Amino acid sequence: MRQRGWPAVCYAEKNIRINVVASGAIATEASKALLSHELKSELSAKSAMQRMSEPEEIVRASLWLCSDEACDITGVTLPVDGGMAVK
Numbered sequence: 001m002r003q004r005g006w007p008a009v010c011y012a013e014k015n016i017r018i019n020v021v022a023s024g025a026i027a028t029e030a031s032k033a034l035l036s037h038e039l040k041s042e043l044s045a046k047s048a049m050q051r052m053s054e055p056e057e058i059v060r061a062s063l064w065l066c067s068d069e070a071c072d073i074t075g076v077t078l079p080v081d082g083g084m085a086v087k
Contacts, residue, residue: 017073017074019075021061021062022077022080022085024043024079024084024085025047026052026058028055047081048083049082052082053082061078
């Protein structure tokens, strides 16, 4: 049986990092247009920050995770959800 995180372990010696960005509700143009005010409020309430994430916030976290600043990070799931996972 393979262990959790095994791809990150297998590819680490080749200097390949494998991580996951786990987003919550994102306030995209489509979600703003398609979701009712009530559903947007409900999704926002599930976040500790009481709002939906902006697409740029997900992008910045993803770019950081791919950057040299995060060169020693592999095999992690990074929640970028305004605190939804911990609420």
